[in-house]
Amino acid sequence: MWERIQEKLEILADAAKYDVSCSSSGSKRANANKGIGNTTGTGICHSYTEDGRCVSLLKILLTNYCLYDCAYCVSRRSNDIQRAGFTVNEVVALTINFYRRNYIEGLFLSSGIFKNPDYTMERLVRVAKTLRTLHRFNGYIHLKTIPGCSEELIHEAALYADRLSVNIEMPSEQSLRHLAPEKSKESIIRPMSFLHDRITALADERKVIRHTPTFAPAGQSTQMVVGASPENDLQVMTIADSLYKKFGLRRVYYSGYVPVLSDHRLPAPGTPVPMIRENRLYQADWLLRFYKFSLHEVLNSQNPQLDLDIDPKLSWAFRNLDQFPVDINKADYEMILRVPGVGINSALKIVEARRFKKLDLTDLRTLGVAFNRAKHFICTSDNRPRDVVAAVLRQQILHQSKYQQTLTTQLDLFS
Structure with missing residues (x-):
């Protein structure tokens, strides 16, 4: 039994490594009534909070089975890989057991889309709900929001998770249609807009009603794949700047495309995106968010690409x-x-x-x-x-x- 779970863990942890948006910043969920875990604790870690503290997360997929055939995704349905899937109870048990052994302080859970978006999202929510209500787990939980799922499930997820994220995937709608034809811009933007509106409304309500329920206290984030499509840095940062302003995102993550698949729509294998490009995008992101720069000062039509030699x-x-x-x-x-x-x-x-x-x-x-x-x-x-x-x-x-x-x-x- 344990050998099979360990095999699943190896497969699904490896599949989750391409999702970089697993920061655990922004949440202060306190422990109470002798529950398990605490987002303000310390441990052996690989993610960072807003105050610079390093925390560890169990980062896995619920399953790498997927109905979609996104060209850049290692879990796409046409890719010949070993498939696996956890049950809800297996993810819960792994999280609790790893926490008790001081391996982790929280959970980052994503998934391939199987059956349909609502079916997948409902199981992600069940994991978080079981951890919070049955095991009184107060550690950090980050759930991926499945594009196309219902607003009711998104709302329920935000009651139990510290952070939700839905990946914007591509820097342009044209590239999204080309590389991820089953996904649409609307199915990605709609949950972002819903979460922003509910977070804002409940924050206002909390000023008046003290016992307003906690709702995604660490906000929402997203991820863009950079280099799988031809957009320049100006186009990438224009999308990011717009997402920050419209939806109040805590973070936009930039994931340099790793050419692990052979597909005529993608850059040739052996031509990975330079790591320095990711670094420069994050530096530009910080200039916009913390250093009071406007986008046109950092990038413009005369300078559409970030200089790789200097920050x-x-x-x-x-x-x-x-x-x-x-x-x-x-x-x-x-x-x-x-x-x-x-x-x-x-x-x-x-x-x-x-x-x-x-x-x-x-x-x-x-x-x-x-x-x-x-x-x-x-x-x-x-x-x-x-x-x-x-x-x-x-x-x-x-x-x-x-x-x-x-x-x-x-x-x-x-x-």
């Missing part, structure tokens, strides 16, 4: 050298945020510290500024950068970065 903030600075150097003792917080090498925490510390003294280079190092980068874009009483051509400055910074990487590698060899 998006540095790239913007090179295109706007007329706004530098920034006087660190006089500039407002929003402008300090735009200085390469200055993060959110460092910017806040600078604004607070300069109330008491004029800041110099030593102070900036103490406040956590990446000085070797920032020094080209800021001025203090002891630092007045000279005018320099963007191309020359770019080469200086790239050369310095490569030198530091080489030095770090050499030191690691002797440590």
